[in-house]
Amino acid sequence: MNEFKRVIVVTGTPGVGKTTVSQILGSKLNATHIDLTKLVKEEALTSGVDKIRGTLIADMEKVSERMQKLIEDCKRDIVVDGHYAVNVLPAKDIHFVFVLRRNPEELREAMKNRGFKGRKLWENLAAEVLDVCLWNAVRACGSEKVCEIDTSGKKIEEVVEEIVSVLEGKRKLSIGIVDWLGRLEREGRLNDFLKDF
Ligand SMILES: Nc1ncnc2c1ncn2[C@@H]1O[C@H](COP(=O)(O)OP(=O)(O)O)[C@@H](O)[C@H]1O
Ligand SMILES: [Mg+2]
Secondary structure, three states, X not given: OOOOOOEEEEEOOOOOOHHHHHHHHHHXXXXXXXXXXXXXXXXXXXXXXXXXXXXXXXXXXXXXXHHHHHHHHOOOOEEEEOOXXXXXXXXXXXXXXXXXXXXXXXXXXXXXXXXXXXXXXXXXXXXXXXXXXXXXXXXXXXXXHEEEEEOOOXXXXXXXXXXXXXXXXXXXXXXXXXXXXXXXXXXXXXXXXXXXX
């Protein structure tokens, strides 16, 4: 049995591909995959409904307690997927944080396909452009555990392979690899993505 179990967080803006990537990564590593969105729904770890965004509000304390128990009881590596995963796990328990990035054009399409619109769409797009998940991960865990992966134009399997290479030490952890804000600004398209409403 694996004596040393790793807790691997996969975070990123909604629609970036966390769950799809984490499922494949989980089976490749023979690890347990925990999708926080699913866990919160299935176990009703909620504190109410966000009427403006049409989503459930996760009860961070309940999720945190449940996650700590799941990690304690788990005998193998764990892949935790969720954009607030770094806020419900103690930093000391986290070994790696992969922040999936997707260019704003692709992300907007992925979000629209999932039925995101209005405020939910623009808020999440702005979060991607402004590196919110990266900042959150670095703030919670320190930059040495964080690695960004640009998924733009890549197949899901390629993204998984990149993560595996980092885990195997064949590729360095790196942050600061994308600059959506700078690119959109240079192209004069910032207002298409940072809407005020
Ligand atoms: N690298 C990729 N290339 C193309 N489509 C992708 C990629 N990763 C994810 N997708 C698609 O994008 C959508 C959102 O993926 P999902 O894993 O649910 O995102 P998240 O869990 O981050 O919200 C899904 O329809 C998925 O099939
Ligand atoms: Mg998901």
